Amino acid sequence: MGWSVLLSVLYAVQLVTSQEYLLPGDIRPTHYDVKVVYDIDPTTNFSFYGLVDIAITAVKSTSKIVLHAQDLVISNGGIRIIGQTDELRVTASKLNDTYNLFTIELDRELRRNQSYLLTIPFSGNLKPGLNGVYISSYVSKETKIKEYLIATQFEAIYARKGFPCFDEPMYKATYTITIGHHRDFTAVSNMPLVTSSNENELESYWRWEQISKTFSKSKSLFVWDSFEKSVPMSTYLVAFVVSKFSYVDSPPMLSTTKFRIWARSDAINQAAYAAEVGPKVLTYFEKWFNVSFPLPKQDMVAIPDFSAGAMENWGLITYRETALLYDKTQSSFLNKERVAEVIAHELAHQWFGNLVTMKWWSDLWLNEGFATFMASLGVAEVEPTWRADRNYAVDNILSVLTLDSLESSHPVSVPIDDPKRISEVFDEISYRKGSTLIRMMTMFLGEEIFKKALHNYLVKYSYQNAEQDDLWRELTAVSQEYGGLARNVSVKEVMDTWTTQTGYPLLTVSRDYSQNSLTVTQKRYLALNSRSPTTSSWWVPLRVLCASDAQDSNEPIEWLAANEGVTTEHRFEHGADPDEWVLFNADMIAPYRVNYDKGNWELLIAALNSKHTSVPVLARVQLLSDAFALAWTNQLDYNIALQLANYLKRESEYLPLSTGLKALAKIENVIKRTPDYGAFQKFVRKLIGETYFKAGGLATKKIINGDDLNSVKLQTATSAWACRMKVPGCEENAIELFRSWMETDNPDENNPIPLDLRRTVYCVAVSRGSVLQWRFVLARKQRANVAAARDALLHALTCTREVWILTQYLEWAITDETEVRRQDAAAVIVSVTHSTVGYYVAREFIYNRIQDIYNAFNSEGRRLGGIIKALLEQFTTQRELDEFLKWRENNSKYLEDAKLSVNQAIEKATVNIAWLNKNRRSVVERLRELSK
Incomplete structure (x- = not known):
């Protein structure tokens, strides 16, 4: 049985046999009144006391109330449930630690359709970590004092760590939040502040005499901030931050919504770019969706310790510092692009995710796919010269084509049988494939139809939950108003083939040169082509581009229907002469690969090597990606792929060049520890040497065309490759630049x-240097006040070849209060694993210290899975894989929450080993020939 079939069966069995992870649905909350007081003081272990009043309605009669709670101390005697006429008695309460289900048993049944008020007191101490309500810290550059703050990260299932609640996305309710804190701090939440008082808001249960037993300060030093009642929203969007931060206001003329950017006082001067971009993007989205932003304000906060890039909490978006703050003297152009992209992504969530929310995490892609797609439009609007709409589309598609070629990938709409598995689907499939499919819909439906349908969808399901079929209905309805799709197919028929199936198709095209026709077949493309074929098929949008009309073609879309081209060939007509090439997917409308007959490949190679600009930019990207992927799986002769890549010597566009280099990086990855690596380096030197020097290289102390993002990316990419491939002078120039800095x-x-050249220069200098260079970089990281600069230095420290230093660095990554912050720990381990010497050091570290790594990440499957992937994707021998499989058996309990990532890592390793056994000798021989 194939992996994809097996996974589908397992998902189905799990869904049928197990639903105990979900709340029973007997009770629905309508409003929460949350009051919590925090003592932000390490001497009290950050103790807190809280009280939540939840207005609930019984959907059906029941004598039990089941909700969520985790890491909270709840006194059974303090729980109260009051009906419209009397109070019910609580007979027992218990916590199921497996799914954090907190069950309250009553002396009689709640009556169907009746409303009640549930009151639960809770207390505890904030724990280390990056989810729930957690403590972050930083050292003030001015006072040199360590400051603490409280931040929240409730997505996906961590609101239950903040207060008892119905912690599933479909249980939307309104919220009134009151936060008690020391008066030196400031609190912000989803909604604007209404009042601040000195009264104990918990007096109905928690007397100050009780609170003062664990608090370090007197009642007179505390204030209570109460915030406006929120709009209806899911628990994972509730947020608050308590800090000593400063803020800047955005210029009021940019948006009718009040914007504030918050950060450490030392870093608030880095908030200007975010203050400008945020309001512009929000205003653009309001016009694009034709739906107003429903809140009166939007706070955006840079948190020193943050697990993800950012979190879209409604009205209070939280970010890593690198994703919000920009300093033109310390942050690169690529850092600036990252800030704009993340801001646009999170603001898009205010509609997709916040206003309309998926019913369950299986449809996470409705949140993340739309936010990723809309981010490209938002950035393109505020920074039009960057061509973000095109560039992000390419990045997304190429990423999808890599991951989704594994049998151990998963559908876009993925069954989730255990809340612990949720974090694993925050991956490239949900984000990037979701975005790619949304872009595909805009292209085959047309933007006018797409925008109108989205408006209808957002209005119809505002403050509610939806699933993908709800979206399909709205898109189909508007499409039919405009005449419908070709072949009378519905949006659901098309899109279900892309969202409910794993993978994507490979189209095989064979031309009849005498009849101006061609035939097409489809099957799933797999990285391990030797696996048994699947029966999957797709509705594939097609445009056939010919050489004669390559520059102005606007051919209508044709459809290859699901099941067409599966068992028999499907025939198409075209207008190309026998000596002209034809191309499919030239605009990269959908994620699929195309293989042509040898004659057409040769025509394409000739065109690229004579006048490559005669082939459109995106078509060049697709051709390079397809050719190398098909050669990788032995479905195309490597001679064709390498001849195709030969034209890259003259490529001046970043997208095709970077695509070719990424394809070559797969070969580099599997031969870099073999005697043949020198032949590979020689081939790439010949390929990029001239482009490296034309782009500016490292020979000067400036970026040649620093105002053009394409030029900056081209110089950055070619410089990194040139130094790695030993282009004469590259490393020497890097070392000289670094010496002048020292x-x-x-x-x-x-x-x-x-x-934009600092990451390359730093890494070369540390790699070629001694402990002296490493300690110099460490000192700069310790003193850096700009997160983007600190990030580049953090990465540079992993480039050393000193084994003892690498071992020490890995140790820091899993130890509190060291040079590596908790948020950066996984990235450090991954970066060491990818380095030349670090691979061997990291492998032993992971094998020997898995329990400590597991504990350091609080069993967070996504980050642990990323580390395992980084290790296994570099395996090239069966011995390495066998050793891992044996180790996995003995340590399976630590990998339980990373099963999907581990399976994908094993498959990647298997692919590498198979490639080396079959292709190494012939590919290296061809590289040597082309290098002459």
Whole structure:
């Protein structure tokens, strides 16, 4: 049985046999009144006391109330349930730790359709970690004092750590939040502040005499901030931050919504770009959706410790510092692009995810796919010269084509049988494939139809939950108003083939050169082509582009229907002469690969090597990606792929060049520890050497065309490759730039290395240097006040070849209060694993210290899974894989929450080993020939 079939069967069995992870649905909350007081003081272990009043309605008669709670101390005697006429008695309460279900048993039944008020007191101590309500810290650059703050991260299932609640996305309710804190701090939440008082808001249950037993300060030093009642929303969007941060206001003329950007006082001068971009993007989205942003304000906060890139809490978006703050003297152009992209992504969530929310995490892609797609439009609006709509589309599709070629991938709409599995689907399939499919719909429906249908969808399901079929209905309805799709197919028929199936199709095209026709077949493309074929098929949008009309073609979309081209060939007509090439998917409308007959490949190679601009940019990207992927799986002769890549010597566009280099990186990955690596380096030197020098290289102390993002990316990419491939002068120039920095009077303020070249220069210098260079970088990281600069330095420290230093660095990553912050720990381990010497050090570290790694990440499956992937994707021998499989058997309990990632990692390793056994010799021989 194939992996994909087996996984589907397992999902089905689990869904049928197990629903105990879900709340029973007997009770629905309508409003929460949450009151919590925090003592932000390490001497009290950050103790807190809280009280939540939940207005509930009984959907059906029941004598039990089941909701969620985790890491909270709840006194059975303090729980109350009051009906419209009397109070019910609580007979017992218990907590199921497996799914964090908190069950309250009553002396009699709640009556169907009746309303009640449930009151639960709770207390506890904030724990280390990056989810729930947690403590973050930083050292003030001015006072040198360590400051603490409280932040929240409730997505996906961590609101239950903040207060007892119905912690599933379909249980929407309104919220009134009151936060008690020391008066030196400021609290912000989803809604605007209404009042601040000195009265104990918990007096109905928690007397101050009780609170003062664990609090370090007197009642007179505390204030209570109460916030406006929220709009209806899911628990995972509730948020608050209690800090000593400063803020800047956005210019009021940019948006009718009040914007504030919050950060450490030392870093608030880095908030100007976010303050400008945020309101512009929000205003653009309001016009695009034709739906107003429903809240009166939007706060955006940079948190020193943050697990993800950002979190879309309604009205209070939280970010990593690198994703919100930008300093033009310390942050690179790519950092600036990242800030704009993340801001646009989170603001898109205010509609997709917040206003309309998926019913269950199986349809996470409705949140993340739309936010990823809309981010590209938002950035393109505020920074039009960056071409974000095109560039992000390419990045997304190429990423999808890689991951989704594994049998251990998963559908976009994925069954989830255990809440612990939710974090694993926050991956490239939900984000990038989701975005790719949404872009595909805009292209085959047309933007006018798409926008109108989305408006209808957002209005119809505002403050409610929806699933993908609800979206399909709205899209189909508007499409039919405009005449419908070709072949009378519905949006659901098309899109279900893309969202409910794993993978994507490979189209095989064979031309009849005498009849101006071609035939097409489809089957699933798999990285392990030797696996048994699947029966999957798709509705595939097609445009056939010919050489004669390549520059102005606007051919209508044709459809290859599901099941067409599966058992028999499907025939198409075209207008190309026998000596002209034809191309499918030239605009990359959908995620699929195309293989042509040898004659057509040769025509394409000739065109690229004579005048590559005669083939559109996106078509060049697709051709390079397809050719190398098909050669990788032995479905195309490597001679064709490498001849195709030969034209890259003359490529001046970043997208095709980077695509070709990424394809070559797969070969590099599997031969870099073999005697043949020198032949590979020689081939790539010949391929990129001239482009490297034309782009500016590392020979000068500036970016040649620093105002053009394409040029900056081209110079950055070619410089990194040139140094790795030993292009003469590259490493020497990097070392010289780094030396001049070390000799600067004030290196923390005066850095002569061009911003976007620093990662390359740092890594080369540390790799080629000694402990002296490593300690210099460490000192700069310790003093850096800009997160983007600190991030580049953090990465550079992993480039050393000193084994003892790498071992120490890995140790820091899993130890509290070291040079590695908790948020960066996984990235450090992954980066060491990818380095030349670090691979061997990290492998032993992971094998020997898995329990400590597991504990350091609080069993967070996504981050642990990423580490395992980084290790196994570099395996090249069966011995390495066998050793891992044996180790996995003995340590399975630590990998339980990372099963999907581990399976994908094993499959990637298997692919690598198979490729080496079959292709190494022939590919290296061809590389040597082409290098002459």
